[in-house]
Amino acid sequence: MHVRKFRIGDEAALFKVYFSAIHQVASRDYSQEQIEAWAPVDLDFGIWEGRMRGIDPFVVEADGLLVGYADLQENGYIDHFFVSGDYPRQGTGRLLMETIHESARSRGIETLTSDVSRTAQPFFEHFGFEVIEQRSPRIRGVVVPNALMRKPLSARGE
Template identity: 55%
Template sequence: MINVRDFQAGDEAATFPVFFSAIHEVASAHYSPELIEAWAPHDTDPQRWAQRIQGIKPFIAMRGGEMVGYADLQDNGYIDHFFVSARAQRIGVASALMRRILQSAAERGILLLYSDVSLSAQGLYQRFGFVIKEQQTFLFRGLEMSNARMELRLALGAGQI
C-alpha cells in the first residue's frame, strides 16, 4: 500500500536517492548521460539539497516504511519536483502523488496547475488531464535539454479524485 503524507523535518536526505534514481535510471531513457549527470550530479551538496527540499515542502510517498516518491505543489500552482524511485515505477506511486496534488489544489483553491515536465513524465501528466502548452528546449548547465510546459485548469470544487 502506498501512503502519501505531508513533508516532515528529517525527510530531506531520503528524497535525494529517490530523485537520483528517477533521473539516472528512468529519465536516462530520454536524455544523454552528460545531461543526466548535470541534472542529478553524484556530488550534490547535501546541505544545499536539504535547503531546497525544505523550501518546496513536498508530499512524501511511502511504501512499506520506505520513501518511494515525492512531489510538491507551490502556492502559485507550480509543480517543481515530481519524482518516483526507479524501483517503485508502475505500482501506483506517481498516481497517488498526483491525486494528493489535485486534492491539495482543491483545498487551497488553486485553479491552474502547471509544470515543466520531462520527456519521461509527460504520459503521466496527460493521463491526469494536463495538456502540453509549449515544447521547450533550453540550456541547462551548458547542455541542451527538452521538456514541455504542461497545464491543467481545474474547476471550482474539482480535484476530488
C-alpha cells in the same frame, strides 16, 4: 503506501528518489550527459536540503521507505514530481497526483502547471495536462529539454 507531508530529515531519502528516477527511468529519454547534469552524484547536499525544505513536498512511504515525492506551490506550480526508479508502476505517481489535485481543490488553486520531462509527459497527459510550450533549459551548461504543461481545474478540482 501512504502520503504524508515532508519532515526535516527526509532530505537524503528524497535525493535517492530523485537520483534513481532520473538515472534509472528518465535515462530512456535523455543522454548520459543530460542525466549527469540534471542529477549529478556530487550535488551539494546543503543546496538540496534547502530546496526540499523550500518546496515542502508530499512524500509517499511504502514498506518504511520513501518512494516518491511531489510538491504543489501556492500558485499551482508543481516544481518536483519524482517516483523512485526502484518502485515504478506501483501507484505511487497516481497517489501523488491525486494528492496534488486534492490539495489544489482545498486551497482554491484554479490551474496546475509544471515543467515536465519528456519521460513524464505521457503520465501528466493521462491526468489531463496539455503541453503549452516545448522548452530547452540549461542545467549546468547542458540543455535538458522539457515542456511547460498546464491543467485548468474546474470548481470540483478536476
